Amino acid sequence: MPAPAQFLDFIDANATRFIKRLADAVAIPSVSGDAAYRKDVFRMATFLESELKAVGCQVRPVALGKHILDGQELELPPALLAEIGSDPSKKTILCYGHFDVQPALKSDGWDTDPFVLTIDEKTGQLIGRGSSDDKGPVLGWVNILQAHKELGLPLPVNLKFCFEGMEESGSEGLDELIAREAGKDKFFDGVDAVCISDNYWLNTRTPCLTYGLRGLSYYKLTISGPSRDLHSGVFGRAVHEPMTDLISLMGKLVTPQGEILVPGVEDLVTPLTDEEFERYEALDYGIEDIETSAGASVALSNEKAAVLMGRMRYPSLSLHGIEGAFSAPGAKTVIPAKVSGKFSIRLVPDQTPDAIDPLVFKYLNAEFAKLGSKNKMHIENLHGGKPWVADPKHWNYVAATRATEAVYKTTPDLTREGGSIPVTLTFAEQLGVNVLLLPMGRGDDGAHSTNEKLDRSNFIKGRLPSPDEASRVLPLRGGRHKDVK
Numbered sequence: 511m512p513a514p515a516q517f518l519d520f521i522d523a524n525a526t527r528f529i530k531r532l533a534d535a536v537a538i539p540s541v542s543g544d545a546a547y548r549k550d551v552f553r554m555a556t557f558l559e560s561e562l563k564a565v566g567c568q569v570r571p572v573a574l575g576k577h578i579l580d581g582q583e584l585e586l587p588p589a590l591l592a593e594i595g596s597d598p599s600k601k602t603i604l605c606y607g608h609f610d611v612q613p614a615l616k617s618d619g620w621d622t623d624p625f626v627l628t629i630d631e632k633t634g635q636l637i638g639r640g641s642s643d644d645k646g647p648v649l650g651w652v653n654i655l656q657a658h659k660e661l662g663l664p665l666p667v668n669l670k671f672c673f674e675g676m677e678e679s680g681s682e683g684l685d686e687l688i689a690r691e692a693g694k695d696k697f698f699d700g701v702d703a704v705c706i707s708d709n710y711w712l713n714t715r716t717p718c719l720t721y722g723l724r725g726l727s728y729y730k731l732t733i734s735g736p737s738r739d740l741h742s743g744v745f746g747r748a749v750h751e752p753m754t755d756l757i758s759l760m761g762k763l764v765t766p767q768g769e770i771l772v773p774g775v776e777d778l779v780t781p782l783t784d785e786e787f788e789r790y791e792a793l794d795y796g797i798e799d800i801e802t803s804a805g806a807s808v809a810l811s812n813e814k815a816a817v818l819m820g821r822m823r824y825p826s827l828s829l830h831g832i833e834g835a836f837s838a839p840g841a842k843t844v845i846p847a848k849v850s851g852k853f854s855i856r857l858v859p860d861q862t863p864d865a866i867d868p869l870v871f872k873y874l875n876a877e878f879a880k881l882g883s884k885n886k887m888h889i890e891n892l893h894g895g896k897p898w899v900a901d902p903k904h905w906n907y908v909a910a911t912r913a914t915e916a917v918y919k920t921t922p923d924l925t926r927e928g929g930s931i932p933v934t935l936t937f938a939e940q941l942g943v944n945v946l947l948l949p950m951g952r953g954d955d956g957a958h959s960t961n962e963k964l965d966r967s968n969f970i971k972g973r974l975p976s977p978d979e980a981s982r983v984l985p986l987r988g989g990r991h992k993d994v995k
Contacts, residue, residue: 513916520657525970528653529636531561532969533627535609535645536638542587542610542679545580551587551675554609558648558673559590565655567592567671570697574676574683586683587675591697594655595668602668604701604941606933607648607708608677611640612958619960634966641964643957647707647950648673650969670701677708677933680893685936692940703906704937704945709927713803713953716794717914719907720947722822722926723934725857725897727866730833731759731874734848735885742843750883752849753835759887760851762877764827768810768820770855774869775825780859782823790818793923803954822926826856852892856928863894895932904944914948917971 521528540554541547555571562569571588578584587610595602614624622628627638636646651671658665676682691697711718733752740749764770796814800821801807811817820826833850836842855866871889878887901907902924914922927947938945950969956962 514663516661517657517663520661521653521970524653524657525966528649528970529627529629529966531652532636532641532646532649532964533638535649536627536640537625539614539625540610540640540675541613542676543579544613545582545584548579548584548587551610552585555587555590555675558609559592561649561652562590562592562655562671565594565652566659567594567655572687574687577682579679589675589684589687590671590673591691592671592673593669593697595665597668600666600668601702602670602700604670604672604698604704604937605651606672606674606704606706606937607651608644608674608681609640609648610675610678611643611645612678614639614960614962621961624960624962629966630963635963636966636969637961637963639962642710642951642955642962644677644708646964646969650707650950668700670697674933677931681933684933688933688936688940698941701941701943703904703943704941705906705910706931706934706937706945706947707950708931709929709947709949710951710955710957711949711953712793712795712923712925713799716920716923717918718923718925718949719902719910719914720925720927720949721902721907722899723897723931723947724822724825724926724928725861725863725895725935726854726930726932727857727863727870727894728852728854728892729870730850730852730890730892731756732848732850732888732890733759733885734888735883736845736847739847740845742845745845749845750885751845752885753832753846755878755881755883755885755887756832756849756851758881759874759877760829760853763829763853768826770825770827772827772855772869772873775827775855775861775866778861778865779824782819786823787815787819789924790815790822793818793925795923799953821928823858825858825861826928827853828856829853856930857894857897859897859899862896863891867891895930896935898931898935898938898945899926900938900945904946906944906946910946910948 535557538550538554538557539547540551542551559569559571569590569592571590573588574586576583576585614620616623622637624639627636627641629636674681674684709720733756735750735752762771770776795818797809797812797817800817801809809817810820830852834846835849836844857866874889911922934945951964952968955964
C-alpha cells in the first residue's frame with residue numbers, strides 16, 4: 511500500500527517551507543571544532559529543539575559536561591532526546607543525527623557563502639554547509655512529522671530521536687549519555703531498531719542502504735626542537751629542523767598507491783569471501799563514479815571491485831595537514847620550532863583503535879630513532895571509533911528496502927561505507943538492536959568539502975521516506991510481519 515495521496519500532496523505543496531527551514535538551519539554556523547563558534551552550536555540546538563516541539567515532540571536537552579578546546583574549557587553542546595508516540599502495540603524506532611558542521615570559509619574555494627543556502631535553479635542543488643551533512647537529513651524527520659500533524663495522520667510507529675552537536679569533533683560525551691539512558695525505564699528502553707541518516711548514495715543514480723562502516727583512529731604527530739622559530743639563513747644546516755623530521759616520518763606512513771606501511775595493520779583485516787566479492791561486483795558503481803565525485807581522474811585502480819573494496823572493506827591511511835608551519839601567501843624563511851602532522855587510519859573488521867595504536871606508536875618511534883635527530887617526538891590518538899557491520903537481512907533493512915522501492919521505484923544497493931560514525935556501534939552494542947544507515951544525500955554532495963550541496967529532489971522526494979511506506983513490513987510486537995500488498 512503506497513503512502514496516502516494526501517501525504518504526498520502535502521510534501522510537494524510544502525516544499526518551499528521545508529527548504530526555508532533548511533536555509534534557517536544552514537545560516538547557523540554550528541562548527542563544533544572551533545571555540546569561536548561554540549555559541550552557534552548552542553544556538554542550533556535551541557533552533558532544533560523548537561522545531562521538534564512545534565511538530566508534537568517531547569524534547570529534553572541533556573547537558574554533556576565540559577571539555578578543552580583551543581586551550582579553553584567549554585561547555586559541550588547539549589544532546590536533544592525527543593520522542594513522539596507511546597503506543598505499546600507499535601514498534602519504536604530511534605533516529606539519530608547531528609546538528610554540528612565542519613568549518614567552512616568562502617576563501618576555502620566556495621562559490622557562494624557557505625552559511626547562506628543557495629538554490630541553483632538549473633540543477634536543483636541546495637548549496638550550503640550542513641545541507642547534506644547532516645542538517646538536511648535531520649530536518650527530513652521534522653518535515654515528516656509536520657505532515658502527519660497538520661494532516662491529522664497517525665504515525666505507524668513510535669519515534670525517538672537523539673540529536674547531538676559534537677559529531678564532527680568525536681561525539682564527546684555521547685557514549686556516556688547512551689550508556690546512562692540505555693537501562694530499564696530510561697530513554698532508550700523499548701527501542702526496537704535504529705535508523706541513522708548521515709551517509710550517502712554511492713553515486714547520483716541509485717539509492718542504497720548501508721550495513722557497514724569503517725572505524726577511525728585519528729593521530730597527531732608532533733616534532734619539537736628549538737625554543738622559538740629560527741631564521742633559516744642563520745640556522746639552516748646548523749640545527750635539526752622539526753619540519754624536516756616530520757615530513758620524513760609522514761612520508762613513511764603510506765605509499766602513493768595507498769599501501770599502509772605500518773607493519774601489522776593490514777594483517778588484522780577479516781579475510782574476503784567469494785560471496786562478499788560478488789556483492790561488490792554487483793553494485794551499480796564504476797570507476798567513473800568515484801572520479802566524477804572526486805572531480806578528477808585519480809582512481810587508484812581501473813578495476814571496479816578493487817576501488818569499491820578500497821573504499822569500503824579495507825583500511826586506509828590519509829595525511830590531513832600540518833599544524834604550526836608557515837602557510838600564508840608570500841615567502842617567509844622561517845624554521846618552525848614545533849610542528850604537528852595529522853593523519854588517520856580508517857579501520858575495518860577486525861581492527862580496533864586499541865589494537866592499532868600500539869602498532870602505530872611502535873613504528874613511528876622506531877622510524878624517528880633512525881633519523882638520529884636531537885628533536886623530540888610525541889604521538890597521540892586524538893579520537894577514534896571501532897568499525898561496524900550489521901545484518902542486512904534484518905526486518906529493519908527489509909522495511910527500508912520496501913520504502914525506498916516505493917519512493918524511487920528501484921531496489922537499493924546494499925553497501926558498506928568508508929566513513930566513520932562511531933555512535934553506530936555504540937547504539938548496536940548498548941541497545942542490542944539492529945542499526946540501519948538510510949542515506950538522504952547523493953555521492954557527489956561534497957560533505958566536508960567546498961560547495962557542499964543536497965539535491966532538492968533528495969530533500970523533498972527522499973523524505974527519509976514516509977514511515978507509512980516503511981511500516982508495511984515492520985513486524986508487529988509479537989514478532990509477526992505485517993506486509994500489506
